[in-house]
Amino acid sequence: MSAGKLGERIAAYGSWRRELVDAVRRYGQWLQENDLSDSALQGRIERMVERLREERLSIAFVAEFSRGKSELINAIFFSEYGQRVLPASAGRTTMCPTELLYDPARPASIRLLPIESRLRDLPLAELRARPDEWHEIPIRPGDADSVASAFASVRETRRVPVAEAAALGLYDAQDPEPAFAPDDLGHVEVPRWRHAIVNIPDPLLETGLVVIDTPGLNAIGTEPELTLNLIPAADAVLFVLAADAGVTRSDIDVWREHVSASHASGRFVVLNKIDGLWDELRDEVQIELELAQQVSSVSQTLEIAPERVFPVSAQKGLVAKIQGDNALLRRSRLPDLERALSQELVPQKHVLVRERVRREFDELASVITSLLGARRRGVVEQLFELNGLRGKNRNVVDHMASRIKAERADFEKSLRHLQALRTVYTRQSQAIYSRIGVDSLKRHVRSAREVMRASNFSVGLRDGMSSLLAATRADFVEVGRTVDEITTLMSAMYRTFNAEHGLSLGAPMMFSTRRYLDELDRVETLQRRQFGPLTLVTTEKWALMRRFFESVAARIKEIYELANREVEAWLRAVIAPIEGQVREHQMQLRKRLDSVRRVLDATESLDARIAEIDESRAGVEQQLAIAAEMVSNVHALLERALAELPEPELV
């Protein structure tokens, strides 16, 4: 697979991430070797590394059927196979959503989820984790025929009685224009599979690219997973129109429902099949003019800037790449689309990931730097203290010892405050966990189901859904309040320790529940659209709604799980600096007292003791320098622009 500049950029982004992982890892290892970290800190580093590794870049292709989505994927990504690998043909072709990715932990194969799985309420998210539910066909990577024949599965259909199709949510007798109409025997053609996941080694997919091909409109509308998760989560959506069809009513519906609602940015409109305008009787200028008109009318209809509309010919682009025909490739304008994708998509993702890693890494590194800073201050003070004892009599030394003891007693008192704070902190942490725990969510879902069951009208369904969203929102608002309380408490404690014991604690790390609430808003918007006007619902619709509800519940569960993980990391991160510095301070007090005592007992000469401490000062200085260098290595990597890449060589 190659996609010119896009491919190179994605590969550059992949290797940047790998280098970053190495740098962060090295830092973590160094901390461990120098006894500067604990399991909480190592856990944070591991999570950062894991997230960086698993980071994927996904592009979803969305459109009415037969606009050329699959052909476009073939042309952009699969031309190296020298043939059409994803099936593309007139009429409905792709029958189920198809994800193309590479997970080295699994064999190369296509996994197919039977359509019957829709009869159960299990959402796709859950079925993903159950290998037994999937039918798996091995693929011999590199062998174009093996790849193409495995891919052929995505077009498979079955004929089933109308009642069964209705139960699957694929047939609605009241729909004036059903996607699948019954034949004379009362059978309806339905997709054989509900979802396909293609796992195939390939340089582009190996860097974490995920390509999502979707079937035309009706199947999209009935698989909530696509609407709720796959499409909104994609980094870019390519919405495809066909120049010969113009913008139809159903194109506009797909655009509104599945693209413009969920993607404010990262959307590309492709005006495909421009080769239909290539006509020997018209000259280039006329063709150009007509294209410009089409682009402008598409941009007006979809309310999107004309620069976001890319006229291409996927088919000619594919042929040109396979045959090495540069002139045809230029004429297909596919390289323009690829360039726009690479210029926008990868850099955007790069910036997002960079900012996140910077934030996480800096928080972590600053804990270490201030810890080392405190240690250095401690030894320097000790040196100063001991140097002051030179030539002094026993009384002075005695006096110093009691001063340190008094200081220690003061500190012990503050530690009791810290202990009290810890109790409050633990109690509040528990409150958070129970608020967004599994049980809490289960209760919300149960009561929402009851509200829904009590009514056969869509208004009842909607009330059920609204009650679920209201309850979950209340959870996050409450969590936000508790988080604020903990932050205030911690700030006060940090300040006290800084002022009274000379610690150098910065402001506690902030945490916001905003993103969970935003995510719930997004789910709500989608749900509103899905549930439409207040009408009596048919049995088929009812089944569909219920499935939609289950998908929403699954999505909310993911939000809860994410919030749990993030809150946990935050809770650890706010308590860690103060505990670390307090430990450090205790150690310093002990060492100071110890030094003075040794001098008192004459077990060691003052000079020898001073030399010893001076050595440890040098050690700390060195650690500080190494830490600074490692941090600046990570920063340099973060700052580094993804290598400016040459323009793609045509073919």
Ligand SMILES: Nc1nc2c(ncn2[C@@H]2O[C@H](COP(=O)(O)OP(=O)(O)OP(=O)(O)O)[C@@H](O)[C@H]2O)c(=O)[nH]1
């Ligand atoms: N002339 C011409 N035909 C094209 C072009 N792109 C795709 N086609 C044809 O249009 C038909 C539909 O293409 P597909 O790629 O199957 O369309 P799709 O959007 O994936 O359709 P579904 O899978 O049914 O949702 C096929 O016969 C393609 O060969 C193009 O640029 N020019």
Ligand SMILES: [Mg+2]
């Ligand atoms: Mg297709």
